[in-house]
Amino acid sequence: MIKVSAADFQRNIGKYQDLALTQPVAVTRNGRERTVMISIEEYHRLKRRDRQVLGLEDFTDADITALEQTHASEASASSDNESNPDQRTGEALIRAIQASPYRDIDLEPDRARLPVRGVEL
DSSP states (O other): OEEEEHHHHHHTHHHHHHHHTTSOEEEEETTEEEEEEOOHHHHHHHHHTOOOOOOGGGSOHHHHHHHHTOOOOHHHHTTOOOSOGGGGSHHHHHHHHHHOTTTTOOOOOOOOOOOOOOOOO
């Protein structure tokens, strides 16, 4: 990854846009990395890897049936700390989600801007 100061980046943006086609370009401010420029292909590749979060209402009956019929593989059983093997099924997961009193809570935290404190250097 190439690191470049914000001032140099502004003076030579075309150069760094060309370099970003082959490798990420980290833009620094006061010696700290602040942003990264990447190619559009790399951006789209990363976006495809984003996880989509679904609620229980987003599953079809067929999805729920398939989950209920799943079982952990024998290879994964050795790393499972549960003493009851029934707890490793999709059905148990669905029951736990449906029974949770917290299933309707929004997990997105509110963002708050904190006050800036003066720093003596």
